[in-house]
Amino acid sequence: MSDDVYFDWVQRCAALLHEPLPVPPPPAPRRAAEPPPGAPLCLILSPHPDDECVTGLLPLRLRREAGWRVVNLAVTLGSAKARQAERAAELQAACAQLGFELDLPSEASPEAALARALAQHAPQMVLMPHALDAQPTHRRVQQWGTAAIEAAGRPIEAVYTEFWSTLLEPNLLVMGDVASTADLVRALACHVGEVTRNPYHQRLPAGMADALRRGGELVQGPGSEPPRGDFATLYQRRRFDGRQWQAPEPGRVWALEQAW
Numbered sequence: 001m002s003d004d005v006y007f008d009w010v011q012r013c014a015a016l017l018h019e020p021l022p023v024p025p026p027p028a029p030r031r032a033a034e035p036p037p038g039a040p041l042c043l044i045l046s047p048h049p050d051d052e053c054v055t056g057l058l059p060l061r062l063r064r065e066a067g068w069r070v071v072n073l074a075v076t077l078g079s080a081k082a083r084q085a086e087r088a089a090e091l092q093a094a095c096a097q098l099g100f101e102l103d104l105p106s107e108a109s110p111e112a113a114l115a116r117a118l119a120q121h122a123p124q125m126v127l128m129p130h131a132l133d134a135q136p137t138h139r140r141v142q143q144w145g146t147a148a149i150e151a152a153g154r155p156i157e158a159v160y161t162e163f164w165s166t167l168l169e170p171n172l173l174v175m176g177d178v179a180s181t182a183d184l185v186r187a188l189a190c191h192v193g194e195v196t197r198n199p200y201h202q203r204l205p206a207g208m209a210d211a212l213r214r215g216g217e218l219v220q221g222p223g224s225e226p227p228r229g230d231f232a233t234l235y236q237r238r239r240f241d242g243r244q245w246q247a248p249e250p251g252r253v254w255a256l257e258q259a260w
Contacts (some may be wrong), residue, residue, distance in 0.1 A: 017202050024093060025189045032064040032099045041069040043123035044100070045114065045145045047137040048078050049091040051129075052100060053188040054204060055161035057233040058174045058254075059127060060183065063099050066260040073103045073117045075110050075141050083193060094190040098183065110141070114148040123156065130160035130167050130236060138164060149240050160236040166214070170234040173215035173227070174254045181205055181231045208232055219251040227253050 002008055042059045046052045052059075052072040062068040072095055077084040088104060095102045103121075105113035118126075128145040129138035142160070149156050160167065176184075181204070188201040195201045208231035215234045216226025237249040254260065 017199070017206075019202075021185075021189060021202065023189050023195060023201075024090075024192050025097070025186045028097050028183060028186055030099070033067075035063075035067050035069045039067050039069050040124040041071060041121055042125040042127065043117060043121050044070065044072045045075055045126060045128040045141050046072055047075055047129060047135070047141040049074060049087045050094070050188060050191040050194050050200065051138075051161075051163065052091075052098070053094055053184050053191070054163055054200060054207075055127065055233065056098060056100075056184055056187070057176045057180060057208070057231075058159065058172075058235060059100065060098055060180055061174060061176075061254070062125075062260060064180075069101065070099070071101045071103050071117075071121050071123070073105065073113065075105075075113065075144070076137060079137075086193060087191070090191045090193065094187040097187040097190060111144050111147070114144050115151065118148050118152045118156075125157045125159055127159045127161055127235075130162060130165075132165055132168065133161075133163060134165040135163075154242050156240050158238045158240060160238070162234060167234055167236050169248065170215060170218050170236050171249050171251045172235040172237050172254065173212070173219040173252070174233050174235065175212075175227060175229045175256045176208060176231040176233065177256055178230070181208060205231060215253075219253060221251070227255060229256060 042062055044052050044059055059070040063070045074091060077087045092102055103117055107113040129142045131142050133139060185201045185204055189195055211234045212226055212232040215232055217224050239246045
Protein backbone atom coordinates (compact mmCIF):
# COMPACT_ATOMS: atom_id res chain seq x y z
CA MET A 1 0.00 0.00 0.00
CA SER A 2 1.21 3.48 -0.82
CA ASP A 3 0.37 6.64 1.06
CA ASP A 4 -1.67 7.85 -1.93
CA VAL A 5 -5.27 6.71 -1.42
CA TYR A 6 -6.20 7.64 -4.99
CA PHE A 7 -3.35 5.66 -6.48
CA ASP A 8 -4.28 2.62 -4.39
CA TRP A 9 -7.93 2.86 -5.42
CA VAL A 10 -7.12 3.10 -9.14
CA GLN A 11 -4.63 0.26 -8.78
CA ARG A 12 -7.38 -1.96 -7.31
CA CYS A 13 -9.70 -1.01 -10.17
CA ALA A 14 -7.02 -1.93 -12.71
CA ALA A 15 -6.37 -5.25 -10.98
CA LEU A 16 -10.06 -6.20 -11.29
CA LEU A 17 -9.90 -5.70 -15.07
CA HIS A 18 -7.32 -8.48 -15.26
CA GLU A 19 -8.68 -10.84 -12.60
CA PRO A 20 -9.27 -14.26 -14.22
CA LEU A 21 -12.91 -15.19 -14.84
CA PRO A 22 -14.14 -18.58 -16.10
CA VAL A 23 -14.49 -18.58 -19.90
CA PRO A 24 -16.89 -20.07 -20.78
CA PRO A 25 -18.85 -19.66 -17.54
CA PRO A 26 -20.65 -22.43 -15.68
CA PRO A 27 -24.42 -22.54 -16.25
CA ALA A 28 -26.44 -20.06 -14.21
CA PRO A 29 -29.45 -21.16 -12.14
CA ARG A 30 -32.76 -20.53 -13.87
CA ARG A 31 -34.40 -17.41 -12.40
CA ALA A 32 -37.39 -16.37 -14.50
CA ALA A 33 -40.69 -18.21 -14.85
CA GLU A 34 -41.92 -18.99 -18.35
CA PRO A 35 -43.87 -16.05 -19.78
CA PRO A 36 -47.64 -16.48 -19.77
CA PRO A 37 -49.53 -17.04 -23.03
CA GLY A 38 -49.96 -13.79 -24.92
CA ALA A 39 -47.10 -12.08 -23.08
CA PRO A 40 -45.70 -8.98 -24.80
CA LEU A 41 -42.56 -9.61 -26.83
CA CYS A 42 -39.30 -7.72 -27.17
CA LEU A 43 -37.32 -8.47 -30.34
CA ILE A 44 -33.59 -7.72 -30.21
CA LEU A 45 -31.93 -7.02 -33.57
CA SER A 46 -28.35 -8.05 -32.81
CA PRO A 47 -25.81 -6.98 -35.44
CA HIS A 48 -23.33 -9.53 -34.04
CA PRO A 49 -23.33 -12.28 -31.42
CA ASP A 50 -22.62 -10.58 -28.06
CA ASP A 51 -24.71 -7.45 -28.74
CA GLU A 52 -27.60 -9.12 -26.92
CA CYS A 53 -25.43 -8.99 -23.78
CA VAL A 54 -23.76 -5.59 -23.97
CA THR A 55 -27.11 -3.82 -24.55
CA GLY A 56 -29.31 -6.38 -22.81
CA LEU A 57 -30.24 -4.88 -19.45
CA LEU A 58 -33.67 -3.63 -20.57
CA PRO A 59 -34.79 -6.93 -22.13
CA LEU A 60 -33.33 -8.86 -19.20
CA ARG A 61 -35.42 -6.89 -16.72
CA LEU A 62 -38.51 -7.12 -18.96
CA ARG A 63 -38.03 -10.90 -19.10
CA ARG A 64 -37.50 -11.42 -15.39
CA GLU A 65 -39.60 -8.74 -13.76
CA ALA A 66 -42.39 -7.94 -16.22
CA GLY A 67 -43.04 -11.38 -17.71
CA TRP A 68 -42.16 -10.47 -21.31
CA ARG A 69 -40.85 -12.86 -23.92
CA VAL A 70 -37.51 -11.84 -25.39
CA VAL A 71 -36.35 -13.08 -28.80
CA ASN A 72 -32.84 -12.32 -30.00
CA LEU A 73 -32.57 -12.19 -33.80
CA ALA A 74 -29.00 -12.87 -34.94
CA VAL A 75 -28.93 -10.51 -37.90
CA THR A 76 -25.37 -11.67 -38.67
CA LEU A 77 -22.94 -14.16 -37.17
CA GLY A 78 -19.98 -11.91 -37.88
CA SER A 79 -17.93 -11.40 -41.03
CA ALA A 80 -15.44 -14.26 -40.44
CA LYS A 81 -17.19 -17.21 -42.10
CA ALA A 82 -14.79 -19.73 -40.52
CA ARG A 83 -16.03 -18.64 -37.08
CA GLN A 84 -19.77 -18.45 -37.75
CA ALA A 85 -20.69 -21.96 -36.60
CA GLU A 86 -18.68 -21.47 -33.42
CA ARG A 87 -20.23 -18.07 -32.82
CA ALA A 88 -23.73 -19.51 -33.26
CA ALA A 89 -23.00 -22.08 -30.55
CA GLU A 90 -21.61 -19.38 -28.25
CA LEU A 91 -24.71 -17.29 -28.90
CA GLN A 92 -27.01 -20.16 -27.98
CA ALA A 93 -25.17 -20.53 -24.67
CA ALA A 94 -25.38 -16.78 -23.96
CA CYS A 95 -29.12 -16.63 -24.67
CA ALA A 96 -29.68 -19.66 -22.43
CA GLN A 97 -27.92 -17.84 -19.58
CA LEU A 98 -30.27 -14.86 -19.95
CA GLY A 99 -33.50 -16.72 -20.71
CA PHE A 100 -33.75 -15.22 -24.20
CA GLU A 101 -35.14 -17.16 -27.14
CA LEU A 102 -32.85 -17.28 -30.18
CA ASP A 103 -33.85 -16.75 -33.81
CA LEU A 104 -31.11 -17.93 -36.20
CA PRO A 105 -32.50 -16.88 -39.59
CA SER A 106 -32.08 -18.97 -42.73
CA GLU A 107 -33.00 -16.20 -45.18
CA ALA A 108 -30.50 -15.20 -47.84
CA SER A 109 -30.59 -11.52 -46.86
CA PRO A 110 -30.80 -9.71 -43.52
CA GLU A 111 -33.64 -7.57 -44.85
CA ALA A 112 -35.74 -10.67 -45.55
CA ALA A 113 -34.91 -12.07 -42.10
CA LEU A 114 -36.03 -8.86 -40.39
CA ALA A 115 -39.29 -8.70 -42.35
CA ARG A 116 -40.05 -12.34 -41.53
CA ALA A 117 -39.14 -11.90 -37.83
CA LEU A 118 -41.45 -8.91 -37.40
CA ALA A 119 -44.31 -10.80 -39.02
CA GLN A 120 -43.65 -14.04 -37.13
CA HIS A 121 -42.99 -12.67 -33.65
CA ALA A 122 -45.25 -9.56 -33.79
CA PRO A 123 -43.16 -7.70 -31.21
CA GLN A 124 -44.43 -4.79 -29.17
CA MET A 125 -40.84 -3.54 -28.82
CA VAL A 126 -37.78 -3.75 -31.09
CA LEU A 127 -34.25 -3.09 -29.84
CA MET A 128 -31.64 -2.02 -32.38
CA PRO A 129 -28.53 0.20 -32.60
CA HIS A 130 -28.94 3.92 -33.02
CA ALA A 131 -28.29 5.54 -36.39
CA LEU A 132 -24.85 6.95 -35.49
CA ASP A 133 -23.39 3.92 -33.72
CA ALA A 134 -19.86 3.92 -35.11
CA GLN A 135 -19.72 0.43 -36.61
CA PRO A 136 -20.88 -0.22 -40.17
CA THR A 137 -22.98 -3.32 -39.46
CA HIS A 138 -24.64 -1.60 -36.50
CA ARG A 139 -25.68 1.30 -38.72
CA ARG A 140 -26.97 -1.04 -41.43
CA VAL A 141 -29.05 -2.97 -38.90
CA GLN A 142 -30.60 0.31 -37.76
CA GLN A 143 -31.52 1.14 -41.36
CA TRP A 144 -32.90 -2.35 -42.04
CA GLY A 145 -34.80 -2.39 -38.76
CA THR A 146 -36.36 1.01 -39.36
CA ALA A 147 -37.46 -0.02 -42.86
CA ALA A 148 -38.93 -3.29 -41.55
CA ILE A 149 -40.91 -1.49 -38.82
CA GLU A 150 -42.32 0.99 -41.33
CA ALA A 151 -43.21 -1.80 -43.78
CA ALA A 152 -44.98 -3.75 -41.00
CA GLY A 153 -47.50 -0.88 -40.79
CA ARG A 154 -48.54 -1.39 -37.17
CA PRO A 155 -47.68 0.28 -33.85
CA ILE A 156 -44.25 -0.75 -32.57
CA GLU A 157 -41.96 0.84 -30.02
CA ALA A 158 -38.36 1.15 -31.22
CA VAL A 159 -35.68 1.28 -28.55
CA TYR A 160 -32.25 2.37 -29.74
CA THR A 161 -29.10 1.08 -28.09
CA GLU A 162 -25.55 2.39 -27.82
CA PHE A 163 -22.21 0.61 -27.84
CA TRP A 164 -19.55 1.97 -30.21
CA SER A 165 -20.92 5.51 -29.99
CA THR A 166 -23.07 7.05 -27.30
CA LEU A 167 -26.63 8.18 -27.90
CA LEU A 168 -27.03 11.90 -28.52
CA GLU A 169 -30.47 12.18 -26.89
CA PRO A 170 -31.19 9.19 -24.63
CA ASN A 171 -34.55 9.26 -22.89
CA LEU A 172 -34.52 6.00 -20.92
CA LEU A 173 -32.12 5.04 -18.14
CA VAL A 174 -32.53 1.45 -16.95
CA MET A 175 -30.97 0.71 -13.58
CA GLY A 176 -29.20 -2.57 -12.94
CA ASP A 177 -28.20 -4.19 -9.67
CA VAL A 178 -25.18 -6.39 -8.99
CA ALA A 179 -27.09 -9.58 -9.83
CA SER A 180 -28.38 -8.44 -13.24
CA THR A 181 -25.03 -6.92 -14.17
CA ALA A 182 -23.25 -10.12 -13.17
CA ASP A 183 -25.68 -12.10 -15.32
CA LEU A 184 -24.85 -9.95 -18.35
CA VAL A 185 -21.12 -10.42 -17.69
CA ARG A 186 -21.66 -14.19 -17.33
CA ALA A 187 -23.58 -14.37 -20.60
CA LEU A 188 -21.01 -12.23 -22.39
CA ALA A 189 -18.29 -14.64 -21.23
CA CYS A 190 -20.04 -17.33 -23.32
CA HIS A 191 -18.73 -15.51 -26.41
CA VAL A 192 -15.34 -17.11 -25.87
CA GLY A 193 -13.70 -16.07 -29.11
CA GLU A 194 -14.68 -12.43 -28.73
CA VAL A 195 -13.78 -11.97 -25.05
CA THR A 196 -10.47 -13.77 -25.59
CA ARG A 197 -9.64 -11.23 -28.29
CA ASN A 198 -11.03 -8.25 -26.38
CA PRO A 199 -12.27 -8.70 -22.77
CA TYR A 200 -15.61 -6.98 -23.23
CA HIS A 201 -17.07 -8.92 -20.31
CA GLN A 202 -14.61 -7.54 -17.76
CA ARG A 203 -15.14 -3.96 -18.94
CA LEU A 204 -18.93 -4.10 -19.14
CA PRO A 205 -19.54 -3.02 -15.49
CA ALA A 206 -17.32 0.03 -15.98
CA GLY A 207 -19.31 1.03 -19.06
CA MET A 208 -22.57 0.58 -17.16
CA ALA A 209 -21.26 2.68 -14.27
CA ASP A 210 -20.41 5.41 -16.76
CA ALA A 211 -23.90 5.15 -18.31
CA LEU A 212 -25.31 5.92 -14.86
CA ARG A 213 -23.04 8.98 -14.63
CA ARG A 214 -24.21 10.28 -18.01
CA GLY A 215 -27.82 9.21 -17.70
CA GLY A 216 -28.48 10.98 -14.43
CA GLU A 217 -28.28 14.31 -16.25
CA LEU A 218 -29.01 13.40 -19.88
CA VAL A 219 -32.35 11.77 -19.03
CA GLN A 220 -33.40 13.74 -15.94
CA GLY A 221 -31.97 17.11 -16.95
CA PRO A 222 -28.74 19.09 -16.40
CA GLY A 223 -27.73 19.39 -12.76
CA SER A 224 -29.95 16.50 -11.65
CA GLU A 225 -28.74 14.12 -8.98
CA PRO A 226 -28.08 10.67 -10.46
CA PRO A 227 -30.31 7.83 -9.27
CA ARG A 228 -28.98 5.76 -6.42
CA GLY A 229 -27.20 2.67 -7.68
CA ASP A 230 -24.04 1.48 -9.39
CA PHE A 231 -24.94 0.27 -12.88
CA ALA A 232 -27.30 1.30 -15.69
CA THR A 233 -27.80 1.27 -19.44
CA LEU A 234 -29.00 4.13 -21.63
CA TYR A 235 -31.54 3.85 -24.44
CA GLN A 236 -33.73 6.05 -26.63
CA ARG A 237 -37.43 5.19 -27.05
CA ARG A 238 -39.36 6.15 -30.15
CA ARG A 239 -42.85 4.98 -31.16
CA PHE A 240 -44.05 4.21 -34.69
CA ASP A 241 -47.85 4.48 -34.70
CA GLY A 242 -48.35 2.39 -37.84
CA ARG A 243 -48.09 5.34 -40.20
CA GLN A 244 -45.45 7.72 -38.89
CA TRP A 245 -42.84 8.17 -36.18
CA GLN A 246 -43.91 10.03 -33.08
CA ALA A 247 -41.81 12.53 -31.13
CA PRO A 248 -39.36 10.87 -28.71
CA GLU A 249 -40.82 9.74 -25.40
CA PRO A 250 -40.27 11.95 -22.31
CA GLY A 251 -37.26 11.02 -20.20
CA ARG A 252 -37.74 8.14 -17.79
CA VAL A 253 -35.64 6.23 -15.25
CA TRP A 254 -36.60 2.59 -14.66
CA ALA A 255 -35.47 2.26 -11.07
CA LEU A 256 -34.71 -0.98 -9.29
CA GLU A 257 -37.74 -2.74 -7.79
CA GLN A 258 -40.08 -0.55 -9.87
CA ALA A 259 -42.71 -1.99 -12.20
CA TRP A 260 -42.24 -1.41 -15.91
